[in-house]
Amino acid sequence: MRIILTILGYFAILLTVSRVTGGKTDNDTFYRGNRHSPWYMVAFGMIGASISGITFVSVPGMVLKTDMTYMQTCLGFILGYFAVAFILLPIYYKNNLTTIYSYLERRLGSKSYKTGAYFFLMSKMTGASARFYVVCFILHNFVFDAMGVPFIVTAAGMILLIWLYTRKGGIKTLVWTDAFQTLCMFAAVVLIIYNVMDSLGMDASETVKAIASDSHSRMFVFDDIMSRQYFWKQFISGIFIVIVMTGLDQDMMQKNLTCKSLADARKDMCTYGFAFVPANLLFLSLGLLLVILSGRMGIELPAKGDDLLPLFAASGTFGNSVLMLFTIGIVAASFSSADSALTSMTTCFCVDICRRKDDEALRKRTHIVMGVVFLLFVLLFRAVNSQSVIDAIYTLCGYTYGPLLGLFAFAIIGKLKANDKAVPFIAIASPIVCFIADWLTSHYTSYRFGYELLMLNGLLTFIGLWISSIKSDKQENAKQLS
Numbered sequence: 001m002r003i004i005l006t007i008l009g010y011f012a013i014l015l016t017v018s019r020v021t022g023g024k025t026d027n028d029t030f031y032r033g034n035r036h037s038p039w040y041m042v043a044f045g046m047i048g049a050s051i052s053g054i055t056f057v058s059v060p061g062m063v064l065k066t067d068m069t070y071m072q073t074c075l076g077f078i079l080g081y082f083a084v085a086f087i088l089l090p091i092y093y094k095n096n097l098t099t100i101y102s103y104l105e106r107r108l109g110s111k112s113y114k115t116g117a118y119f120f121l122m123s124k125m126t127g128a129s130a131r132f133y134v135v136c137f138i139l140h141n142f143v144f145d146a147m148g149v150p151f152i153v154t155a156a157g158m159i160l161l162i163w164l165y166t167r168k169g170g171i172k173t174l175v176w177t178d179a180f181q182t183l184c185m186f187a188a189v190v191l192i193i194y195n196v197m198d199s200l201g202m203d204a205s206e207t208v209k210a211i212a213s214d215s216h217s218r219m220f221v222f223d224d225i226m227s228r229q230y231f232w233k234q235f236i237s238g239i240f241i242v243i244v245m246t247g248l249d250q251d252m253m254q255k256n257l258t259c260k261s262l263a264d265a266r267k268d269m270c271t272y273g274f275a276f277v278p279a280n281l282l283f284l285s286l287g288l289l290l291v292i293l294s295g296r297m298g299i300e301l302p303a304k305g306d307d308l309l310p311l312f313a314a315s316g317t318f319g320n321s322v323l324m325l326f327t328i329g330i331v332a333a334s335f336s337s338a339d340s341a342l343t344s345m346t347t348c349f350c351v352d353i354c355r356r357k358d359d360e361a362l363r364k365r366t367h368i369v370m371g372v373v374f375l376l377f378v379l380l381f382r383a384v385n386s387q388s389v390i391d392a393i394y395t396l397c398g399y400t401y402g403p404l405l406g407l408f409a410f411a412i413i414g415k416l417k418a419n420d421k422a423v424p425f426i427a428i429a430s431p432i433v434c435f436i437a438d439w440l441t442s443h444y445t446s447y448r449f450g451y452e453l454l455m456l457n458g459l460l461t462f463i464g465l466w467i468s469s470i471k472s473d474k475q476e477n478a479k480q481l482s
Contacts, residue, residue: 002320003143003327010184010331011161017180018165018173027360030170031098031347033258037175039268042255045175046272047279048182048336049255050246056185056333057138059280060287061305067218068284069229074277076238081273083239084247085266091412092253093262099351100253107411109420115427116407117352120250121345123400128251128341129377132158135334136378138310143327155378158331162339163371167364170343171254178255181336188329189282195318195325196289200296207289216288228448240405240455242273248404251344338374345370399434402457403427409458410465419468426464433460 028034051059062070092100101120105113133155140154166173197207211217221229228234246252259265290308294301302311312318313326346367351357407427410418434457438449449456 002324004147006324006327007331010328011165013180014161014165014177014335017177018169021169021173021176025168025170025172027350027358027363029172030168030343030363031254031351031357033170033172033175033255035258035260037172037255037258037260039259039264040271041175041179042259043268043271043275044182045178045336046252046255046268047275048178048185048333049174049252049340050276051185051279051283051333051337056283056330057134057309058306059283060290061302061308063216063284063287063291064301064305064308066229067216068281068288069219069221069234070284071219071277071281072221072229072231072234073238073241074280076235077242077276078273080239080242080246081269081276083243085269085273087412088243088247088253088408089256089265089269090262092257093265097257098357099250099348100248100257101250101348101352104407104411108407108418108423111420112407112411112418112423113352115424116404117348119400119403119427121348121353124249124251124341124345125373125377126396128338129374130381132334132338132374133378133381134306135330137382138330139327142310142313142323151382152379155382156375158334159338159371159375159378162335162342163367166339166343167367171258171340171347174340174343175255175258177339178336181332184332185329185336186279186282188325188332189286191325192313192318192322192329193282193286193289195322196286196293196312199318200289200293210292211285211288214288214292216291226446226448233452237452237454240458244401244405244454244458248401248408249344250348251341254344254347255340342367342370342374398454399431399457402434402454403430403461405454405458406430406461406465410462416466416469418465422468423465426461426468430457430460430464 059070062068088100091103095103095106097103099117101113101116104116136151136155136158139158140149140151144154145151165177197203200207200210202210220231221227222231224230225233256265256268259268287305287308290312291301293299293312299311302308309326313322346363349366349370350359350363354362356362403426407423410416434453437456438453441447441449
């Protein structure tokens, strides 16, 4: 009962923030926050929005199989955020965009515009709902199932709560609620770490020494180019992951476009980029401390890294206080990513697909429909109930972001004009070719593609667009000669 009261109390605070910040709203408020958001609030809230509920439990568990090598990718993130700040943001602000995909129409044509929007909707709906399902599954198994609450009620209830505090103010509200949720999430992590340190009988200096001396503290891999954890592979991939999954993602960019000016948006992005490294280091350190604690207590480590934090938090090892903190942390992390996903999909559908930017009735209906569809996807994953399928969905999302990288790279670099009618076919063909290349490489060599598949996918899309532009130029020249 205390868990339910905690969640309801947490939601009451979010709803209060929503009512205070909402005020008199219209579509510009919902989509762009009237361009009045303080950059530091956006930066702080973006940390929580990037760290989803599944990240809350997955990153600590990474130390079981890959040690702390994820930090190599995080270091690449910093350069990626600077690229977004100084390359992409100026384009978005110069063109006064509501959705970033409208830039593709101005540069390449309507087919390219719709292709970018549809790829985003497909990626975001499947990816966000899959991540949200994992969180719902964890909360249901460890908290609500024992109370006899059906899974559909757990999932529907959480989505309803998100819809209630986002339905009016949209992105304007999210800037403030996400900042609050980021604070709650990190407070939960820090307090859980404190409880683990107390169980280990360590002070701060002893904890740092224990983490540094443990075999799982390895961060850098320079000696095995074939490894998926090879430094340059992860570092460069980290750069492009941020460029694509932040700079080319309406969900992540919508908050940044609420800043008062380009200068503020740049400060927001750069600050957020630097903060992301210590944030993930904190999660990895928690995971390593749990590994150390399991050895001391003789507790068998779980087969899956994702089960590491829930195993200790929900088992009662640290008492009810940590269970409460775990609940708050995972709810905060999941809400801050799911609410922005729901808002961005509503924005993309109304502005990009329907081309009805000023239709408030459509926006309100779409927001409801997106919530229902989101729930249906979560229930679908529940019915499948296979980790391999979930992993496949994540992989699919990785493939679908590749065409966005190729489209924007082609639009920004040079002045070539692609064959707009061919763009949808190129965007579909590139992931297919990329998948075949991945299969052949893994089947006939010892090399294993990792995050660099994203770059390959984007390159294939770029080459396809370039070839189409050459053919389009030849056809245009032929018409002029005739």
